[in-house]
Amino acid sequence: MLAQQILNGLISGAIYALFALGFNLIFGVQKVLNLAHGAIFMSGAFIAYYGVIGGLPLGLALLIAMVSCGCVSVLLDRFGFQLLRKYSHADAEFGAMVISIGAGQVLTSLAQKASDTKVLSFPFGTFPVEFFRGLGLRISLLQITIALLVVVLVALLAYFLQRTSFGRQVRAVAINPRASALLGINSRSVFSITFFIAGAMAAIAGVMIALSFNSIQFMMGEPYMLKAFVVVVLGGLGNLAGAVVASLLLGVAQAMAAAYLPPGMADILIFATLFVVLIFKPNGLFGGGLAPAGVGRQ
Amino acid sequence: MMEFLRANQPVFDFFLLTLGFAYSQQVVLRAGVFSLASAAFSCLGAYGCAYLVVKAGLPVAAGIGLGALIGGLASYLVSLPLARLRGVYQAIATLALVELMVALALYAEPITGGAVGFNNIPKHVGTTELLIAVLVVIYLLHAQSISRIGRGFDALRQDEYVAASLGVSSRREHTLAFISSGLIGGLFGALQSMYAYNVEPNQYGFGYMVTTLAAIVLGGRRSLLGPILGSAIMILLPEVARPLAEYRQIVVGVILMIVVVLTPQGLADTFLAWLQHRRARDLAPMATQPPGGRA
Numbered sequence: 253m254l255a256q257q258i259l260n261g262l263i264s265g266a267i268y269a270l271f272a273l274g275f276n277l278i279f280g281v282q283k284v285l286n287l288a289h290g291a292i293f294m295s296g297a298f299i300a301y302y303g304v305i306g307g308l309p310l311g312l313a314l315l316i317a318m319v320s321c322g323c324v325s326v327l328l329d330r331f332g333f334q335l336l337r338k339y340s341h342a343d344a345e346f347g348a349m350v351i352s353i354g355a356g357q358v359l360t361s362l363a364q365k366a367s368d369t370k371v372l373s374f375p376f377g378t379f380p381v382e383f384f385r386g387l388g389l390r391i392s393l394l395q396i397t398i399a400l401l402v403v404v405l406v407a408l409l410a411y412f413l414q415r416t417s418f419g420r421q422v423r424a425v426a427i428n429p430r431a432s433a434l435l436g437i438n439s440r441s442v443f444s445i446t447f448f449i450a451g452a453m454a455a456i457a458g459v460m461i462a463l464s465f466n467s468i469q470f471m472m473g474e475p476y477m478l479k480a481f482v483v484v485v486l487g488g489l490g491n492l493a494g495a496v497v498a499s500l501l502l503g504v505a506q507a508m509a510a511a512y513l514p515p516g517m518a519d520i521l522i523f524a525t526l527f528v529v530l531i532f533k534p535n536g537l538f539g540g541g542l543a544p545a546g547v548g549r550q
Numbered sequence: 551m552m553e554f555l556r557a558n559q560p561v562f563d564f565f566l567l568t569l570g571f572a573y574s575q576q577v578v579l580r581a582g583v584f585s586l587a588s589a590a591f592s593c594l595g596a597y598g599c600a601y602l603v604v605k606a607g608l609p610v611a612a613g614i615g616l617g618a619l620i621g622g623l624a625s626y627l628v629s630l631p632l633a634r635l636r637g638v639y640q641a642i643a644t645l646a647l648v649e650l651m652v653a654l655a656l657y658a659e660p661i662t663g664g665a666v667g668f669n670n671i672p673k674h675v676g677t678t679e680l681l682i683a684v685l686v687v688i689y690l691l692h693a694q695s696i697s698r699i700g701r702g703f704d705a706l707r708q709d710e711y712v713a714a715s716l717g718v719s720s721r722r723e724h725t726l727a728f729i730s731s732g733l734i735g736g737l738f739g740a741l742q743s744m745y746a747y748n749v750e751p752n753q754y755g756f757g758y759m760v761t762t763l764a765a766i767v768l769g770g771r772r773s774l775l776g777p778i779l780g781s782a783i784m785i786l787l788p789e790v791a792r793p794l795a796e797y798r799q800i801v802v803g804v805i806l807m808i809v810v811v812l813t814p815q816g817l818a819d820t821f822l823a824w825l826q827h828r829r830a831r832d833l834a835p836m837a838t839q840p841p842g843g844r845a
Binding site: 332335356358481482516 | 582584632634637638639641643646647650653656657707708760767797800802803804805814815
């Protein structure tokens with residue numbers, strides 16, 4: 253029973269990681285809080301749903317969802333956040349949050365219109381329902397697929413950021429956009445690529461969540477947005493490895509809380525933890541000296 | 551004018567409540583504090599007042615006053631840790647606080663009524679009381695803004711290090727900003743609970759934050775005129791644009807994005823700055839010209 257809870261927790265933690273990594277990547281590179289990330293995640297699930305309803309195979313629908321969410325994310329950057337760069341730091345920081353709230357609201361309302369405020373679900377058999385048993389555990393084919401997919405994607409992202417020339421450019425822009433521009437790095441294309449990756453990853457996470465719970469509705473992004481906050485704060489804002497560990501921790505903690513605590517208690521504990529961590533360790537549990545401390549002068 | 555107000559009284563009341571919440575949000579933003587916690591303070595004020603009046607049998611005025619004090623006390627307590635954070639970290643911490651408050655209100659069913667909400671509250675507050683409360687708040691905020699405190703807020707928002715070098719204590723001013731926000735938030739939360747017959751946890755969640763932030767973005771973070779203009783636009787938009795009512799959320803979202811990109815300081819503040827600039831330009835030639843005129 254306990255081992256089963258841990259397994260389920262790790263799988264949902266893996267999906268949180270996919271969602272939170274994109275959010276964290278944007279913060280790390282661009283230093284903006286993209287509050288529309290949850291709406292982009294929801295749009296991914298919607299696009300894949302309408303693709304499948306329209307007769308496309310699931311894989312193709314997922315691909316279309318990834319590309320379109322990536323593009324929406326890039327557009328949001330190009331015609332939103334980028335236009336704020338000419339204003340003062342405080343104005344830009346505040347403006348970025350408001351723009352992403354506005355964009356999120358537009359996407360959510362469009363989805364509400366499209367679905368008539370109903371809860372949608374994929375037709376039966378979109379993904380084969382199969383279970384495997386062993387060592388007293390039960391795991392579905394979907395869960396195995398999710399775990400493999402997340403491992404591959406996270407490995408790819410790490411490889412991309414640490415080993416390729418473009419990854420070095422991304423990291424350079426994250427540290428100092430001005431100095432990297434002087435070194436001949438086109439920061440605008442770096443921003444576009446990171447936003448595309450973040451949007452595409454959000455779309456995958458959206459489809460995975462929609463498949464696991466078999467329910468899609470226009471407000472589904474909001475709880476994940478809040479979970480992403482918890483993950484990035486625990487793991488450290490802008491710290492990608494920390495985000496993966498924190499996602500898995502959160503997934504397991506949530507599965508445990510759902511199994512052993514009264515309902516409603518889990519949320520209270522999670523947000524209280526977030527609050528306490530922000531106060532005592534604003535760089536996150538694994539935050540080193542390099543992480544940006546959000547603490548002002550005393 | 552009075553005819554128009556009477557016909558649209560519910561809209562006007564709603565405007566006054568939104569305006570109160572917007573002031574609670576504005577006062578922290580003005581001091582350069584990135585707090586979104588007004589929703590949490592209003593939530594405490596609303597439940598506190600409803601509980602004190604309905605369950606404990608306190609007089610309404612005392613209930614509303616205590617509601618404001620609960621908000622103020624809570625904001626003082628959270629300001630102790632939160633005034634140390636800056637920027638997005640503060641925003642996330644206060645977002646967490648708001649969600650925590652909603653989760654607590656849902657969980658503590660014996661006191662709050664849980665998801666169903668706190669119902670059967672007698673209506674004690676009408677347009678007059680709301681109007682008086684708004685005017686008092688505007689007067690107090692105006693007094694605050696022309697005093698040393700208000701100038702300190704403006705300096706801190708523009709540049710904290712410069713402000714500190716000029717002798718403005720960021721710790722003290724930020725705490726003051728938090729307390730003002732909590733008092734105003736709690737007051738209008740309490741008024742809303744006495745006005746609307748019931749209190750629900752989700753009233754003080756994400757929707758509250760979007761509306762108040764939108765009002766301030768449209769209006770501005772500095773002048774007291776800002777929230778009035780912003781709240782009026784937010785409330786009147788769906789009334790004026792009836793054919794668009796169905797697409798209201800989309801229209802609001804798009805307008806927010808456009809306004810922020812074009813005038814990140816807000817419509818009212820940008821307009822006031824433009825007026826000031828023009829006045830300065832009109833005065834400038836007289837000041838710079840040598841007495842004998844240009845050679």
